[in-house]
Amino acid sequence: MTLVDSHCHLDDEQFEADRAQVIERALDAGVERMVAIGTGTGPPDLEAGLRLARQHHFIYATVGVHPHDAAKATAETLIAMEALATDGKVLAMGEIGLDYHYDFSPRDVQREVFAAQLELARRAGKPIVIHTREAWDDTLRLLREHWHGGGIMHCFSGGAAEARQALDLGFHLSFGGVLTFPKADAVREAARLAPEDRLLVETDAPYLAPVPRRGKRNEPAFLVETVRRLAEVRGEAPEHIAAVTTRNFDRLMVNL
Numbered sequence: 740m741t742l743v744d745s746h747c748h749l750d751d752e753q754f755e756a757d758r759a760q761v762i763e764r765a766l767d768a769g770v771e772r773m774v775a776i777g778t779g780t781g782p783p784d785l786e787a788g789l790r791l792a793r794q795h796h797f798i799y800a801t802v803g804v805h806p807h808d809a810a811k812a813t814a815e816t817l818i819a820m821e822a823l824a825t826d827g828k829v830l831a832m833g834e835i836g837l838d839y840h841y842d843f844s845p846r847d848v849q850r851e852v853f854a855a856q857l858e859l860a861r862r863a864g865k866p867i868v869i870h871t872r873e874a875w876d877d878t879l880r881l882l883r884e885h886w887h888g889g890g891i892m893h894c895f896s897g898g899a900a901e902a903r904q905a906l907d908l909g910f911h912l913s914f915g916g917v918l919t920f921p922k923a924d925a926v927r928e929a930a931r932l933a934p935e936d937r938l939l940v941e942t943d944a945p946y947l948a949p950v951p952r953r954g955k956r957n958e959p960a961f962l963v964e965t966v967r968r969l970a971e972v973r974g975e976a977p978e979h980i981a982a983v984t985t986r987n988f989d990r991l992m993v994n995l
């Protein structure tokens with residue numbers, strides 16, 4: 740079984756002491772490629788993911804300003820982002836979106852920075868990785884206004900209704916550790932109804948470790964647990980889930 744972790748934060752300080760071993764364990768578990776999300780600690784640094792991607796041929800990156808850091812973005816941030824978008828290792832712009840749960844940046848600023856990054860991704864011809872939390876309606880509205888292309892709803896945590904809306908907009912749904920949580924029946928329902936050519940898997944490591952590692956530091960090797968659960972939910976073999984999610988990743992992100 741070979742897998743792609745479509746979303747992880749390998750730059751996180753929680754990996755400072757043993758990053759090489761974490762990457763080694765991922766490869767041993769069959770996680771052959773990883774996307775290092777580049778949001779890091781926010782602007783002015785946009786290369787948290789790219790630094791790792793430059794060190795390993797099997798690691799790719801995104802660039803983007805996380806909604807938490809929207810207040811740190813300036814005109815220069817967007818100019819730098821646009822330049823980085825042409826790097827061959829940068830597969831997508833992300834994670835971008837809205838987070839009204841933490842409200843680390845004012846909501847109007849989040850919306851403004853999100854819209855600007857959607858326009859930028861459109862010019863760059865790159866797919867987008869969306870982070871949305873307690874902001875579903877505004878996220879959809881801005882996508883409808885500013886976006887016509889491919890993308891990923893990262894760590895998809897909605898139910899059937901949200902899944903249908905995202906699928907109608909042409910999005911892929913990426914499932915992570917939340918899928919394995921006991922109370923996540925609605926998410927599993929979404930995972931059941933998604934067409935197989937729109938499925939992706941991710942860890943969002945170091946966050947949201949799947950059962951039976953819930954509450955611990957997550958790492959890409961644990962992707963296997965989410966894939967097993969997704970297979971169970973859909974009544975398919977884990978090998979099948981691995982094959983379709985890898986194919987979907989290549990089609991959307993690598994243009995194979």
Ligand SMILES: [Zn+2]
Nearest residue numbers: 834870893894
């Ligand atoms: Zn996120």
Ligand SMILES: [Zn+2]
Nearest residue numbers: 746776834943
């Ligand atoms: Zn993330």
